[in-house]
Amino acid sequence: MVKRRIGLVGYGHVGQHLHNFILRQSNLELVFIWNRTRDVLVNAEIPETLILDDLDNVGSRKCDLIVEVAHPDITKKYGAEFLKHADYMIGSPTALADEDLEYSLRELANEGKHGLYVPVGALWGAEDIRRMANAGILQALTITMTKHPSAFRLSGKLNELNEEAASTSRPVTLYEGGIRALCRLAPNNVNTMAAAALAAHNLGFDKVQGKLVSDPKELGWHIITIEVLGSPQPNGTQLSIRTERRNPADVGAVTGSATYASFANSLLAAYGRGAGFHVC
Secondary structure, three states: OOOEEEEEEOOOHHHHHHHHHHHHOOOEEEEEEEOOOHHHHHHOOOOHHHEOOOHHHHHHHOOOEEEEOOOHHHHHHHHHHHHHHOEEEEOOHHHHHOHHHHHHHHHHHHHOOOEEEEOOOOOOOHHHHHHHHHHOOEEEEEEEEEEOHHHOOOOHHHHHHHHHHHOOOOOEEEEEEEHHHHHHHOOOOOHHHHHHHHHOOOOHHHHOEEEEEEOOOOOOEEEEEEEEEEEEOOOOOEEEEEEEEEEEOOOOOOOOHHHHHHHHHHHHHOOOOOOEEEEO
């Protein structure tokens, strides 16, 4: 059996989970781990042979799949280089809210031999959304993400509003509008929304709507509500779908508990689809 060779970029909570998951799979082989802070890997007793110090040298590890779970800036700086050498799974798809970057990586994936994969993360119903987009019958998509104030990592005005929510007992809407602007304002918090905008490709980052809510009452939960509208029918009716995903989460955690398993399943699914852009 030929093992699929995996490179892991990022060793936070998700990266650590994927590291342990890969080691348990008989058909996968971990060939490198990179982390912004090398000491984290050393303290975790990662073998020196697995530590990659410079992502410019990623080609030397001869990966089949590179998995990013670090920061959107990684894709901006190295995404094109990764795709030259391997399939690439973007764990921080808010990076693709940059129109030029999305276009260039899509073009590279379509014209090359490696696939560009976006994991669904905490997004429920991604495949149904993608199919409606493919058929041209997806008219509107709205995603509301509700978390405890401690679960957000924000700056600027959004952080001020989040601190306001933390000091009260009532929910505060931090943002409501197009996904593209929100990805730039909160790149570490709304990867689920970015995945939805990519699945709903006929609407994209500008037309998919997002709402970010900070609610002190939701301690221990990440709640994602998805509302879908199909195209109006001749008789005036319209397909309407609403789902709510309540994901248990440790206090202060950016990533909900069930999302770790989702990332691991996406890693397995990021295989065999060839060149092009894929939601997995």
